[in-house]
Amino acid sequence: MPKGDLVISADFGTSGVKVGVVDDDLRLLARATETYPLSLATGGIAEQSPPDWWDALARALATLRAEVPALRDRAAALVFSSQLCGVICTDEQGTPLRPCLTWLDKRAAETGRALIGGFPSAHGYRIDKLARWLRIANGAPARNGMDPTAKILWIKSQEPEIYRQTRWILDVKDWLLHRATGRFTTCPESANLTWLMDTRPGQEGWSPALSAMTGIALDRMPEMVDGEEVLGPLTKQAAEDLGLAPDTLVLGGTSDVTAAALGSGQVADGALHIAAATSCWIAGFMPGRVLSVASSYATLTSSLAYRPLLIASQENAGSALEWAVRVSGGETEGEALKGAFDNMGAPQEDDPFFLPWLAGERVPVDNDAIRGVFHGLALHHDACALRRAALEGVALNLRWSYGKLMRERAIHKDGPISMVGGVAANAAFAQTVADALNREVWVGEARHAGVLGTATLAAKTLGWAASACDAAATLRTRTTGVFAPDPARVEALAARNARLEKIRRHILKSYP
Template sequence: MGDLVISADFGTSGVKVGVVDESLTLLARTTETYPMHLAPGGIAEQAPDDLWQGFVRAVRRLAEELPDLQTRVNVIVFSSQLCGVICADESGAALRPCLTWLDKRAAETGQSLVGGFPTVAGYGAFKLARWLRIANGAPAKNGMDPTAKILWVMQNEADVFARTRWLLDVKDWLIHRATGVFTTSSESANLTWLMDTRKGREGWSETLSRMTGIGLDKMPEIVDGEAVVDRLSARAADELGLRADTVVLGGTSDVTAAALGSGEVEDGALHVSAATSLWIAGFMPGRVLNVASSYATISSSLSYRPLLVASQENAGSAMEWAVRMSGGKTEGEALAGAFDDMGTPQADDPYFLPWLAGERVPVDNEAVRGAFHGLALHHDARAIRRAAVEGVALNLRWAYDKVSRERGVLTNRPLRMVGGVAANAAFAQTVADALDREVHVGGARHAGVLGAATLAASYQGWAQNAFEAAARLRHQTTATYTPNPQRVDALAHRNARLEKIRRHVVRSYQ
């Protein structure tokens, strides 16, 4: 057996690939980008083979850095973005580009799917009750969940759907491309809203299949993230330059990988992942559902353990936009240098609502849009940037105040933060001040890679399971941010004012 693991975290714009050893140290890492096709009407597509070729390039590059990679790598683990739909034929060939999580063309289809009489918040009451009972949630009205996308293909590309043998998420297709086997993980299955997530009943639901009109015959087997799917096919091994006996595991989603990479694996221990978007997440002892604030647990790929996820649409994306609009430049996903010179916060700084692409938590409204409030003639580029950092941090507080009230959530410990934007010192300090919590940042930019690698710990003999291995990552802190009492008080005062502004703006879009 080899002593190394290749871990790949497939995001929206690129794949991060790392070589990890028994101590969960990244011996080498690289990132390869791939294109996204955006078009009017909410279209956001990617060619599945572009993602695979990005992975191939990354592994070949890592082999140049580690010449003995071929003989030492024993396992490959994938994690990826969720809510993609890839229509594949019997052989696994993609019949059309992937409808990514960003694709909103199925909004009208989604509204029709969930609607009905009597209506509750846009949902048919009887449909909603059934979904909540069985799946602990329901498809989003904005059409971004796979359910609406699948129906859109059925209705608008009937010839493609007729030739479709498998409906796959991004990771599922990549695992097939590597092994020839068709599988999925429970997170992907959960978010099709065709899965029963009740304890002891986990699996595809015939009831939800009948309700949506989507047959389960096109759905792959749900496997655990730590399970061995198969070994590399001869074709994939040749492309990657690896041994054909290299094992490929069931893998996981980006949210579960980030949770493992944060090291926070106790029940109720929350972490924040801040990148293009932002989410608060943490493992819980049972299912959680907060309809009013639009968050819930999903079924994670590790023994169906519930993972609470409260996702916000805009974080790094909104901060980067504000920097560009104020004439600045950003470097990398950590926005390096963008906020080094913001000047001193002022009492009359403008307020910023970072809803540039709608919002999910704690208000699910894809139509709501961002705003600056209180702009004056004397406000300059530095004031705009201060507002952007503060606005994203206080938007996080808006959601965190809701989530932290859930029964069993641990609030008496430092908050772990991962994700590329977490590596930005100005933002991390502002979060500490906004939440009045000590913030610890670990392997911010590669938490997903490290987290996914823990799935191989049991197979490799590094630990009994992924959770035991991931717990070690909690102690790998690279930066600590302590709340500044003066800024804590100032941000608390500004947050109280912002709450009133926020209510009025949200109401204007309802």
């Protein structure tokens, strides 16, 4: 049994890292958040410097050591989760050769379309390529160029010298784990989204057939490991950097989507949860692979013994709400953003409609070119009307995706649905989602679900539970708020949604 009685859990997002100290009852004893820069530029550029992530982790741990007595000696394990679809090119020693192309980076859209396109085609994909990807990987690269496949090929063609020097191609968590342990590894979620992985049951691993089809060599790809696997102790240098004992165990870790699933407590097959933060997704574990080409969702191979995790991701949630408050003259820092939606007045019958596609969309329409719309504006509409429309628009956009998922036979169609993520902590949003879906919404450890879910990966190693899923199941009923649908609002939103569906169809036709 490892020494120590606590787990340090770090969830690396787009703008910062949330780090928590978790005990054997999955209670957060202390937490800290540290931010890091995101470099945005024209042409779809969205980059980060990997050392910034590590420095932020070190700062957070310095704060936590001051709050938790003897944390250095009590920490038995360190576990990471992170954003997906990053591309980091490193040399043999793991030193980055250029900044990370984050998931938000869209410069490779044209490269991606060239990769997947051709004649004859269906849904923008050359049919023979699509058939091979669907059979082997249960999906295919997105048309918007945000998946690693297109980014890797963009570097290969536009930065050939960088590509020539590249020994390892890593995702965000992969690089952090190398910095911590010296090992080069990846999780199945990251591997899956390179579209170079065979996800068929019993055949999971890197696919030579997909490597040949894309022209991306597999010798640059790291070893796949399970999220609960112990990679080893911290290296001496990492222990010094982080102020932890050298015998602190480091686990394989997972993606932010799997961490949120675990943190929601909804770990039974077919049970859904909603993660609402900068972006938004509906997700749930499935008994087998699921795929909808027409609606752009599928199961991802998770780092829990390759268990399929259904993901239907939408690009805009908290980002759209923050934008609406900002452009309507409100404050967006801290509690001010929440207050902007608490004090916006009752919905009006003639409120404008809002399509929150400010950064394109993924599900159920995969198109990086479509953009947001306020429809039906009148002279009497004020800042509150715009904010009401934004809140409703994000919720009804979620309903649009949810309606597609409800066609899947394995999904639970009734009962409460859990919601986590920073935006879930906004009571006005949670109630609007309950009314839009006509389903009771349970809000759990909204802002810390990722940290708690990540920590469950250490439960088996530390003897807290038989598995991460068994530990996570105890989080399901830890609710901070229960939001029952309001029949009057359910009816009103159903009518509004019927009108919005017509508007949406016309707007979509205006884009290629």
